[in-house]
Amino acid sequence: MLSELHEGDTIVIESLSRLGRSVKNLAELMEVLNSRNIRLVSLKETIDTTSSTGRLLFTILSSLAQFERDVLVERTQEGLKAARARGRYGGRPKTKESAVKKAVALYDTGQYTLKEIQEMTGISASTIYRFKKG
Numbered sequence: 001m002l003s004e005l006h007e008g009d010t011i012v013i014e015s016l017s018r019l020g021r022s023v024k025n026l027a028e029l030m031e032v033l034n035s036r037n038i039r040l041v042s043l044k045e046t047i048d049t050t051s052s053t054g055r056l057l058f059t060i061l062s063s064l065a066q067f068e069r070d071v072l073v074e075r076t077q078e079g080l081k082a083a084r085a086r087g088r089y090g091g092r093p094k095t096k097e098s099a100v101k102k103a104v105a106l107y108d109t110g111q112y113t114l115k116e117i118q119e120m121t122g123i124s125a126s127t128i129y130r131f132k133k134g
Contacts, residue, residue, distance in 0.1 A: 016061055
């Protein structure tokens, strides 16, 4: 994508957080853009990197964005750790194989519609089809 840009072009972004994952990544990108005389404008942070003030704001706000991401990751990890300590684990609940076998058996009888089987067993049509294939 950067290869398609020409000297004097302007990149307009919604927010710095959409542009890069880290301060280092954003700084490297800024160096490339500056060396090619490509302007960057962020709408959310109202930054225009053609001025020295805009470059300063870019640096400060990219550091803050990195900090926010790091704090979010830390809090998420702490929350997952606390949940595991309480015996809670994330993800989709495991479907009991016996319930799936019952749903497939009901389906094979031809006496019930898929909707009726789903209501009786709680097993989705896609699970029934997937189990029948395998």
